Amino acid sequence: MLFAKVRKNIGERVRKELLHREVLSANYKVKTDNHFVYFPVTRKINLHGVHYITIVVEPQKKKPKSVVEYLEEKYGKTTTQQLTKSFDIVGDIAIVELPERLAHFDSKVAEAVIAIHPNIKVVAKKLGAMSGEFRVRPMKVIYGENRTETIHRENDCLMKVDVARAYFSVRLSTERMRIATLVREGENVLVMFSGVAPFALVIAKRKPHTKIVCIELNEVAVQYANENVKLNKFYNIENICGDVKDVIPERFLNWADRVVMPLPKTSNEFLDVAFKAAKNGAMIHLYHIGDFENAEELIHKVAKENNASVNITGHHIVRPYAPRLDQICVDFVVRKKNQ
Ligand SMILES: C[S@@+](CC[C@H](N)C(=O)[O-])C[C@H]1O[C@@H](n2cnc3c(N)ncnc32)[C@H](O)[C@@H]1O
Numbered sequence: 001m002l003f004a005k006v007r008k009n010i011g012e013r014v015r016k017e018l019l020h021r022e023v024l025s026a027n028y029k030v031k032t033d034n035h036f037v038y039f040p041v042t043r044k045i046n047l048h049g050v051h052y053i054t055i056v057v058e059p060q061k062k063k064p065k066s067v068v069e070y071l072e073e074k075y076g077k078t079t080t081q082q083l084t085k086s087f088d089i090v091g092d093i094a095i096v097e098l099p100e101r102l103a104h105f106d107s108k109v110a111e112a113v114i115a116i117h118p119n120i121k122v123v124a125k126k127l128g129a130m131s132g133e134f135r136v137r138p139m140k141v142i143y144g145e146n147r148t149e150t151i152h153r154e155n156d157c158l159m160k161v162d163v164a165r166a167y168f169s170v171r172l173s174t175e176r177m178r179i180a181t182l183v184r185e186g187e188n189v190l191v192m193f194s195g196v197a198p199f200a201l202v203i204a205k206r207k208p209h210t211k212i213v214c215i216e217l218n219e220v221a222v223q224y225a226n227e228n229v230k231l232n233k234f235y236n237i238e239n240i241c242g243d244v245k246d247v248i249p250e251r252f253l254n255w256a257d258r259v260v261m262p263l264p265k266t267s268n269e270f271l272d273v274a275f276k277a278a279k280n281g282a283m284i285h286l287y288h289i290g291d292f293e294n295a296e297e298l299i300h301k302v303a304k305e306n307n308a309s310v311n312i313t314g315h316h317i318v319r320p321y322a323p324r325l326d327q328i329c330v331d332f333v334v335r336k337k338n339q
Pocket residue numbers: 133134135166167168169172192193194195196197198199215216217218221242243244245262263264
């Protein structure tokens with residue numbers, strides 16, 4: 001490789017000139033000895049005080065920038081294609097997905113994750129799909145401390161969660177901020193299916209003069225929700241453990257200025273009770289898996305059954321759910337006819 005040899009005292013000036021004239025090579029390391037600096041260059045140019053010499057050197061290795069790059073470099077593209085492409089980071093836990101037939105790659109994927117993200121303390125592997133009423137999935141720790149509990153920071157809030165015992169998705173952070181921005185000070189906000197209370201926390205952070213009620217069936221999630229309220233020192237969130245179909249008729253009929261419904265898979269079963277919780281003029285945010293027409297048809301049907309009408313103010317795709325299937329959100333205002 002060709003190197004420009006210069007005395008140390010003019011090294012910086014020459015480096016800038018080589019850079020400016022676009023001859024400095026990024027593929028080789030700059031070398032030094034007691035008196036000289038040696039800059040790798042792509043060709044000779046006339047510069048005062050510069051001599052050119054050839055040194056035999058190995059090109060510099062580029063550091064991989066992602067887990068995929070790291071794995072590709074070590075194990076080749078073909079193998080890597082079958083491995084995980086995306087993974088989630090919750091606090092200091094990385095959650096990866098690996099096909100069963102590639103189980104022998106567990107430790108290699110974990111090694112790649114740690115190499116790229118040195119702050120990760122635990123790598124956990126998904127052992128199945130999210131299932132059951134609580135929407136949790138089994139997991140196995142494949143690297144690091146044997147725990148699935150962590151504290152995640154999102155939208156300036158701390159969120160403590162056990163990712164194997166309660167639902168939590170980092171992919172909803174933008175949506176949580178969108179809702180928090182829409183909330184007005186003074187509102188009563190009802191978060192159905194509240195999990196460890198991420199929606200409530202982000203709302204409370206942005207709009208402290210609100211009353212937020214969270215209803216969640218999973219006792220473990222409610223324990224974390226209570227811890228999160230303390231952790232963030234928010235005093236306007238009440239967490240209730242129970243079924244929305246029981247709790248709302250008992251305590252929250254015509255109570256809410258805003259209802260958030262983050263249970264997209266079976267939202268249709270709970271829209272009726274959301275209407276009952278809504279005040280006249282309240283806004284409901286319905287999450288749904290499917291298309292807008294389908295969701296809006298459902299909204300009009302349930303509105304009619306509740307002697308109400310609706311004004312749909314917006315809809316959007318929240319995130320892809322499966323190939324050609326999205327999680328969507330429809331926002332609408334409820335008008336109750338007899339009020
Ligand atoms: C998709 S998760 C959403 C959790 C949380 N809102 C979040 O964004 O992280 C749905 C949650 O609804 C809860 N759930 C399911 N059926 C329920 C019901 N009938 N009443 C109250 N909570 C329920 C589950 O336990 C689960 O935690």
